[in-house]
Amino acid sequence: MKTPTDLETEPAVDVAENPALGIDQAAGDFSYDVSYKYDAGVGLNENTVRYISAVKKEAPWILDFRLNALKTFLAKPLPTHWATRDLENVEFDKIRYYLSQGQKPKRTWEEVPDDIKKTFERLGVPEQERKFLAGVEAQFDSEAAYSNIKDIVAKQGVIFLNSTAALREHPEIFRKFFGKVIPTGDNKFSALNSAVFSGGSFIYVPKGVKVAQPLQAYFRINAENFGQFERTLIIADEGSEVTYMEGCTAPKFSTSTLHSAVVELVALKGAKIQYITVQNWAPNVFNLVTKRGVAHEDAEIKWIDCNIGSRLTMKYPGVVLKGRRARGEVISIALANDGQHQDTGAKMIHAADETTSTIISKSISVGQGRATYRGQVHMGKHLKNCKNNTECDALLINTNSRTDTYPAITVRGDTHAVQHEASVSKVNEEQIFYMQQRGLTEAQAMSLAVNGFVNDLVRQFPMEYSVELKRLIDLEMEGSVG
Amino acid sequence: MSSLEIRDLHVAIGEKPIVKSLSLTINPGEVHAIMGPNGTGKSTLAKAIAGHPDYTITQGDVLLGGKSILEQEPDERARAGIFLAFQYPSEIPGVSIANFLRAAVQARMGEGEELDATAYYKRLYQKMDLLKIDRKFTSRSVNEGFSGGEKKRCEILQMAMLEPRFALMDETDSGLDIDALRIVAEGVNTLRGPGLGVMLITHYQRLLEYIVPDFVHVMYDGRIVKSGDKSLALELESRGYDWVKQELAVA
Numbered sequence: 001m002k003t004p005t006d007l008e009t010e011p012a013v014d015v016a017e018n019p020a021l022g023i024d025q026a027a028g029d030f031s032y033d034v035s036y037k038y039d040a041g042v043g044l045n046e047n048t049v050r051y052i053s054a055v056k057k058e059a060p061w062i063l064d065f066r067l068n069a070l071k072t073f074l075a076k077p078l079p080t081h082w083a084t085r086d087l088e089n090v091e092f093d094k095i096r097y098y099l100s101q102g103q104k105p106k107r108t109w110e111e112v113p114d115d116i117k118k119t120f121e122r123l124g125v126p127e128q129e130r131k132f133l134a135g136v137e138a139q140f141d142s143e144a145a146y147s148n149i150k151d152i153v154a155k156q157g158v159i160f161l162n163s164t165a166a167l168r169e170h171p172e173i174f175r176k177f178f179g180k181v182i183p184t185g186d187n188k189f190s191a192l193n194s195a196v197f198s199g200g201s202f203i204y205v206p207k208g209v210k211v212a213q214p215l216q217a218y219f220r221i222n223a224e225n226f227g228q229f230e231r232t233l234i235i236a237d238e239g240s241e242v243t244y245m246e247g248c249t250a251p252k253f254s255t256s257t258l259h260s261a262v263v264e265l266v267a268l269k270g271a272k273i274q275y276i277t278v279q280n281w282a283p284n285v286f287n288l289v290t291k292r293g294v295a296h297e298d299a300e301i302k303w304i305d306c307n308i309g310s311r312l313t314m315k316y317p318g319v320v321l322k323g324r325r326a327r328g329e330v331i332s333i334a335l336a337n338d339g340q341h342q343d344t345g346a347k348m349i350h351a352a353d354e355t356t357s358t359i360i361s362k363s364i365s366v367g368q369g370r371a372t373y374r375g376q377v378h379m380g381k382h383l384k385n386c387k388n389n390t391e392c393d394a395l396l397i398n399t400n401s402r403t404d405t406y407p408a409i410t411v412r413g414d415t416h417a418v419q420h421e422a423s424v425s426k427v428n429e430e431q432i433f434y435m436q437q438r439g440l441t442e443a444q445a446m447s448l449a450v451n452g453f454v455n456d457l458v459r460q461f462p463m464e465y466s467v468e469l470k471r472l473i474d475l476e477m478e479g480s481v482g
Numbered sequence: 483m484s485s486l487e488i489r490d491l492h493v494a495i496g497e498k499p500i501v502k503s504l505s506l507t508i509n510p511g512e513v514h515a516i517m518g519p520n521g522t523g524k525s526t527l528a529k530a531i532a533g534h535p536d537y538t539i540t541q542g543d544v545l546l547g548g549k550s551i552l553e554q555e556p557d558e559r560a561r562a563g564i565f566l567a568f569q570y571p572s573e574i575p576g577v578s579i580a581n582f583l584r585a586a587v588q589a590r591m592g593e594g595e596e597l598d599a600t601a602y603y604k605r606l607y608q609k610m611d612l613l614k615i616d617r618k619f620t621s622r623s624v625n626e627g628f629s630g631g632e633k634k635r636c637e638i639l640q641m642a643m644l645e646p647r648f649a650l651m652d653e654t655d656s657g658l659d660i661d662a663l664r665i666v667a668e669g670v671n672t673l674r675g676p677g678l679g680v681m682l683i684t685h686y687q688r689l690l691e692y693i694v695p696d697f698v699h700v701m702y703d704g705r706i707v708k709s710g711d712k713s714l715a716l717e718l719e720s721r722g723y724d725w726v727k728q729e730l731a732v733a
Contacts, residue, residue, distance in 0.1 A: 429535065434572035436556040437532055437565075438586040438640060445557075448585055452576030452623070 040098035046070060049195050052098045056164045056198070059171065069184045069194030076188040084341060086312050090286050095258055097196045097229070153211060158242075159204040160215055163231045166202030173204050177235055181264035181320070182292050189314075190290040193229045193262040200230030200261065205240040205271075214243040214276070214462060232263040236271035236299075243274040245465065257285045259310075265293030265301055269323065272300045278465050280472055281310035283339060289315045292347070295355075297323030304460060305332040307342050308472050316374060318347030321355035321386075328357040333454050333469075336369030336401075337476055345374035345406075350386040350416075361392040362454050365401035366476065373405045381412035389419045395453045396426045397446065425453075447477040484547040485509045486531075486564075486648045486679055492541035493523070493530040493704075499540070500526040502704035508648060511676040515690055515715060516683045518701035519723045524683045525569060527701075528650040532566040533559050546648070561590055563647030567637040567654055573625040579636060580606065580620040583643050590644075609642040613669045631662030638669040648679045655689040667692030687719040700726050 040051045049070050053063040078087045153160065159170060166174050184194040205211060236242050259281065267273045273293065281287050287310040293301040303317035319328030330346035348357035363371035371394060379386045394403035403424060411418050427449045435445035450473050451458070458466045486508045493501035501523045508514050516524050530537040531544055533556035543550050551559050574582060583606065588597045610617060615635060625633050634654055641649055651670070655663055670693050674680070682695060690698075690712065698715045700708040702723070707730055708714065718726070 428572075431572045431574060433534055433556060434568065435574065435582075437560050437568075438582070438644065439557055439560040439589040440585055441557050441589070442555070444585065444589065448577055448582070449574060452574055455576035 040096065042096055043093040044070070044095070044097055044196070048097050052196055052198065055098070058164070058167070061175075062167060065179065065184075066195050066197075069191050072185045073188060073191035073195055076185070076191060078188060083314060084312065084343065086341065087286075087288075090258055092258075098198055153213075153215075156209045156211070157206040158209060158211060159202070161202050163197060163200045163202055163233070166233075170202075170204070173235065174202055174233060177264065177266050178233055179264075181266060181294050182262050182290050186290060189260045189288040190262050193231060193260050193290070197229045197231035197262065199228075200232040200263075201234075201244070202232070203234040203242065203244065205234075205236045205242045207237040208239045209237075210241040211243070214245045216245040216247070228259045228261070230261045232261065233266075234264070234273055234275070235266045236268060236273045238268045239270045240268075241272040243276065245276040245278075245462065247278050247465075247468070257282070259285055259287045259289070261289045261291075263289070263291040265291075267293060267295045267299035267301050267326075269296050270298045271296070272302075274302045274304065275317075276304040276461065276465065278306045278308075278461075278469055278472075279310070279313075280308045281313070283309060283311055283337075285310045287313040287315065289313075291315065291317040292320065293318070293328070294320045294322050295326035295328055297352075298325050299323060300327040300329075302329040303331070303346070305330065305344070306461075306465075306469060307332070307334045307344055308476060309337075310340060310342075312341045312343065314343045316345045316347050316376070318349065318376075319357065320349045320351055321357060322351050323355075324352045325354045325356075326352060327355070330359045330361070331457055331460060332361045333457055334361075334363040334371050335450075335473065335476055336363065336365045336371045338367035338369055341370045341372070343372040343374065345372075345376075346390075347376040348378070348388055349376075350379040350383060350388070353384045354386065355383075356387040358388070359390040359392070360457060361390075362395070362457055363393075363403060364395045364397065364450055364453065365403050366397045368398075368400050368402070370402040370404075372403070373407070375405075375407045375409075377407075377409045377411070377418065379411045379413060379416045379418070383413055384415045386413075386416045387418070388416075391421045393422070393453075394424045395450065396424065397450070399426075443478050447474045450477060484647065486681075487545040487548075488527075488531070488542070489545065490542040491527070491530070491539065491544065493526055494538045494540050495526065495536060496538075500537075500704055501530065503542070504701075504705055505542075506699065506706060508679040508681060510647065510679050512697065513674065513680040513682060513693065513695045514697045514699060515693075515695035515712075516681060516699050516701050516706075517685070517687070517715065517718060520685065522701050523704040524701055525652050528566055528652045528681065528683055531559075531650060532556055532564060557589070560644075560646075565641050565644060565646030565649045567634075567641060567649060567651040569653040569656055571625050571633050571637055573623070573628075575623055575626050577624050578621050579624055579639070582624045583620075583640060586640070586644060606643060609639060612672055613639055613642060614665070615639055630657035631659070631665070634658060634662065634666045635669065638666060638673070642669070642673055645677075647677065648681070649673075650681045650683070652683050653685065654682070655684055655686065663689065664692060687715045690715045702726055702730065 040048045046067065049066045053066055080087055179194065182190050184191050203215065234244060265273050265275060291303065295301045301319045305317055307313050307315065317330050321328050328348050332344055334342035334344045336342040342363060345361060346359040348359065359375055361373050363373060365371045373392045375390055377388045377390065390407065392405055396403060405422050407420055409418060409420065427446060431449060432442060432445045435448060436442060440448065451470055458469055461469060488504060488506045491501055491504045492499060504527065518524055526537060530539055539552055544552055546562055551562065584597065584602060587602060591597060606620065607617060625636060628636065654666060658666060667689065682693060695712055698710055698712060699706045700718065708726060
């Protein structure tokens with residue numbers, strides 16, 4: 001193992017302590033002492049993987065799956081031939097890959113230990129549940145510490161469990177699709193997740209069932225140098241509908257933290273899945289996530305993805321439009337503050353006739369923040385009448401902010417329609433002066449301009465999320481002026 | 483005393499002096515028209531008072547209620563009661579007029595004070611009715627895609643809602659046809675009262691047929707060169723600005 005030197009850890013410390021980041025958000029910046037019952041130690045090798053699998057009492061096929069994935073992960077190089085070299089700063093051998101209190105998920109709020117309860121209370125989980133949630137699967141570190149499915153949802157036959165319980169209790173449902181949308185070898189980080197995954201939500205919605213309220217899970221990282229590798233799989237059977245919401249707030253730590261999730265969605269014939277994410281990571285987190293869905297005939301998958309914070313986020317939610325008339329949509333908002341790089345986008349793989357897709361991406365770069373859009377749209381030669389509409393808009397706050405757009409569009413065949421629009425704008429001084437003249441402070445003016453820029457997208461978020469998002473933007477903009 | 487007092491003001495853009503030793507006192511309830519040819523420093527005067535960062539005050543002072551405002555940020559001046567009706571108001575895409583004004587009203591409230599949304603909308607609709615503005619107007623993004631007339635009406639609506647002590651109206655008549663001009667002037671007249679002092683900047687006498695000023699000042703080359711009552715405006719209209727220039731040359 002490499003010995004850390006001051007030089008190696010310095011950049012992360014700088015980023016975390018930079019007051020200009022303005023990420024000080026009261027709801028996420030705290031951590032309580034938790035005594036971890038199970039701890040896989042630091043670093044990653046075959047023993048780590050065996051240890052995790054043993055703690056989870058997994059079936060042999062899952063252990064094999066993990067060990068295979070570990071080999072793939074170790075064999076694959078970092079994708080720095082196209083991605084940022086900052087990836088080289090992820091110190092894989094200094095990360096803890098598994099922590100758990102070894103508890104079974106709790107059913108009622110009263111059964112949850114006090115210190116964990118405190119954490120969740122500050123995050124507002126129970127309150128939100130009372131308000132509108134059908135079921136809560138709140139993940140505390142590796143395992144879900146609190147899980148509750150409302151009777152109504154359970155009566156409809158909906159399965160909503162963490163990954164460990166789902167694979168143990170319902171292999172007949174989940175094994176068929178697990179690792180199929182995003183194969184282990186898809187990329188280095190999906191391989192890493194496949195080797196050490198823990199937690200996350202597995203959902204099955206039976207045929208024709210329409211889940212009226214959104215299902216929700218909160219994820220937090222609560223141990224220093226601890227990577228979180230949750231695994232989510234949502235299967236919407238024929239004609240069913242479900243909305244899933246995921247929110248992330250993480251406490252601040254001075255050394256790098258890795259979050260690498262895999263999210264797979266399967267919308268069978270005529271099903272609809274909407275997956276909503278609002279992420280607000282601490283500025284030292286590497287957030288490297290693979291998200292993809294497969295939409296069968298007449299099915300619809302919609303990703304709504306909002307990324308705030310982190311040191312580096314790489315995330316390109318995708319939809320494979322596998323069945324005729326399938327629809328895919330990605331709506332994304334990214335805010336890159338000083339020292340942050342939001343490398344986000346979307347992938348639309350058209351694999352059947354008359355499939356349609358829409359990508360709307362808006363990014364905001366503040367200070368020396370950098371926003372990158374990468375989009376992939378693919379339409380094959382043998383297909384007919386596919387449509388894609390892509391719109392990507394970037395807003396620059398300061399003159400040293402940066403934005404890049406890398407659209408990759410492959411269209412073969414002569415009956416397709418593809419539209420790509422991109423714009424870059426800057427908040428100008430006259431605009432700010434105008435708003436200041438009405439009594440708003442410079443920061444309030446900036447914040448209003450940014451909120452205005454994303455307003456048409458935010459309106460598509462559920463109310464609670466749009467309020468939270470507005471608050472996050474306000475907090476981010478506080479540090480951006482002066 | 484709560485007047486707006488401009489004392490021996492010198493304003494420069496970069497190195498270039500624009501306003502040169504201008505003094506003027508506006509008392510509450512008074513309407514002062516500032517007239518003058520293009521490029522004489524009228525807009526510069528208004529923007530400098532409001533605190534635009536591109537305008538440097540090189541000498542003199544501006545006092546509000548006896549206190550200098552020159553050290554204050556533009557938003558502090560605004561909250562203290564100075565309102566600038568812009569000649570070219572900025573567009574704010576995605577922000578509705580209702581939300582924009584709400585933020586501005588909220589900004590004037592004390593810390594921890596919450597805006598009463600119902601009361602706010604009630605007041606907003608009252609003002610809109612007063613100014614004969616259609617209610618649909620407030621859901622549009624601020625100035626985005628507005629006609630010249632709509633932009634100016636939007637400024638007047640903001641002025642009505644924010645109830646300033648002093649309004650600096652910069653070429654409010656520019657770009658308006660006669661109907662729009664009449665509507666905007668009516669709005670200003672509605673807001674006129676003992677609590678409001680107005681500096682009305684205009685190039686043409688036309689506006690003064692609708693908003694009758696208490697005082698008229700002629701500005702030329704960064705200074706006020708002639709002051710009088712409303713009859714001065716009529717004289718300017720018939721004799722043109724050349725008359726002022728010639729008089730100055732003789733002097």
